[in-house]
Amino acid sequence: MKYRTSCTLIIPLQVWCSIRLPLFYERSYLRTELLLGGQRVHFIADTGSISFHAVGRCYFWDWCERYPYNCYDLSVDELRALENGTVTFKEFDKAMEAIRAMEGLVESTGTSGGFKTEMSLNVVVGALWKSGEGVWESGKARPEASLGLGLPRSGSNTFLEQLTKSGIIDDPVFTVRLPDTLAGYGEVTLGELEPKKPLERGVLVYFPVGVDILGVPKWSVMLSSISVRGNDQLNIDNFAIVDSGDPSISGPSEEVEKLISYVIKEANRFSGEIVRRREPGRYWLLCDDSKYLPDLDLKFTSEADSSHTLSIAGELLIKESPGLEDKPKCNLNIKEEPMSTWSLGMPLFRNRTIRFDAREGKIGLVVDQEKPSERS
Incomplete structure (x- = not known):
């Protein structure tokens, strides 16, 4: 060898x-x-x-x-x-x-x-x-x-x-x-939990991982809620899988439907009908209009029952559709799936560094803030 x-x-x-x-x-x-x-x-x-x-x-x-x-x-x-x-x-x-x-x-x-x-x-x-x-x-x-x-x-x-x-x-x-763009190259470093870099704004917090509905350990963290531009809030209170193999943010149909309705309301508030329905559970918009999509604020809960928030920029919530149109179309990258838990895929990973520790069973995320839990 x-x-x-x-x-x-x-x-x-x-x-x-x-x-x-x-x-x-x-x-x-x-x-x-x-x-x-x-x-x-x-x-x-x-x-x-x-x-x-x-x-x-x-x-x-x-x-x-x-x-x-x-x-x-x-x-x-x-x-x-x-x-x-x-x-x-x-x-x-x-x-x-x-x-x-x-x-x-x-x-x-x-x-x-x-x-x-x-x-x-x-x-x-x-x-x-x-x-x-x-x-x-x-x-x-x-x-x-x-x-x-x-x-x-x-x-x-x-x-x-x-x-x-x-x-x-x-x-x-x-x-x-x-990196933040799909055209750039990233890196996976095996055998090392990289220290927090000065460009990473916020605090590095390690969250304990959970298990799926069958009791199988997964790279998952306790997701308390998702809010849209700090306004409409969808309560989750369940483990969400941190899944680089999922191109989208996906979750149970009823909850995703609510979240998408919040996103559409905020986006359309600025410039008419920005997000349009393609088929049940699937939506699209002109790629140039992604600037109107609101940021998502994800709130996680740590071992100490403290809440921590990180944001996903609205412009990262799209996936370009194949085509030769003068005005390229993109799919809204939030999807309904026949599943009972949420999957935080590519939009979470972009422009971010995430640490995975199988020794301790923890995931390291750089979060925006730390404060006492407000969960009831």
């Missing part, structure tokens, strides 16, 4: 090692690049999942022809080994994927620190797509390669755990940093 790490001497006799991987926005998702068997693969950097898998090109020729970096060319030996493996099934949003386990040589491509080592991962060998009527259909699924950075569980052997066990990084912690 060979690997390189970037190590910093922080005090005499203590060395801090970390790996830096690039982050970029591609085809609606936040991705990073790794070499798998010497081939470049663009994996979704997903804090909402623990699955580490590539897509077998020979199983999805048409899809991989369109997006080659999403796929991996299996060797003859790897194909033979897969034939003897057990097929398991994983459900992702509207897809059901059949996967087989494999061992592969994984190498980082970051410029600061790196590694090269054999790792356990999965390969997608088949998939079904769930139609609007809830029927599973073959031939329509479009699986994505995924680098699961979700909170490790006992015996899960995640990507983060494998790096820690092999000594490539010292601790199962990492930091995600993104």
